[in-house]
């Protein structure tokens with residue numbers, strides 16, 4: 001069995017990859033809790049740890065150190081110029097976030113179609129991938145919580161309250177105005193990106209939505225598209241199986 005770790009800017013996700021190829025999510029934890037969560041997991045017959053991190057180098061170091069203490073081999077997955085048939089669009093390829101890289105690799109391995117991948121976590125990322133594996137580039141924008149926070153922290157009279165409803169209507173009060181405004185910003189970016197991607201690809205791309213922030217998009221809008229909640233971990237599983 002291998003242990004897969006995806007370290008993001010807010011959360012760490014941990015999954016088990018069994019020898020039969022099945023993956024099981026063990027949990028999602030605040031990034032600061034990594035050490036506490038990891039140590040007890042290493043008791044149970046793990047052959048290797050495969051991880052990817054977009055966080056500070058301290059996270060990489062602490063995973064390496066914990067594994068070394070437990071005498072378990074480690075593979076850190078990093079963004080490459082080309083791998084698994086995917087060609088990175090960045091001229092300085094190593095600067096593309098490894099979470100984005102893993103979603104590209106996972107989707108190309110499975111679909112080999114013109115695709116748009118939208119991952120909504122701390123940040124929203126939008127990436128375009130052609131059917132022959134060429135990454136055409138993408139965008140980075142704030143995620144829902146980050147947009148909300150930046151307005152709340154920089155204004156006096158704007159406030160928010162409980163969860164938003166599913167409908168995305170014009171609001172007649174402050175809290176709904178902020179929540180729906182931030183949701184519309186996510187949606188507007190995706191719609192504009194999609195129109196640009198259609199022009200570039202000259203086809204209708206598949207749309208893959210991933211990350212916990214997808215919950216902020218209206219269900220009636222999102223139901224037309226594929227939703228893959230653990231796409232980064234699926235990319236990690238591919239590396240764990242093949243490398």
Ligand SMILES: Nc1ncnc2c1ncn2[C@@H]1O[C@H](COP(=O)(O)OP(=O)(O)OP(=O)(O)O)[C@@H](O)[C@H]1O
Pocket residue numbers: 007008009010011012120121122123143144145146210211212213214215216
């Ligand atoms: N229980 C929840 N209630 C409300 N919103 C949530 C909840 N869980 C996740 N979210 C939303 O999903 C976003 C986080 O998504 P996700 O769990 O994919 O994080 P992440 O992509 O792992 O973050 P990162 O990788 O950047 O650390 C939050 O910003 C929030 O908008």
Ligand SMILES: CC(C)(CO)[C@@H](O)C(=O)NCCC(=O)O
Pocket residue numbers: 008009054095096097098099100121123125140
């Ligand atoms: C954009 C995030 C934060 C999304 O998790 C991550 O992919 C990242 O840190 N990327 C590095 C910058 C880039 O992708 O160009």
Ligand SMILES: [K+]
Pocket residue numbers: 008099119120121122211232
């Ligand atoms: K993420």
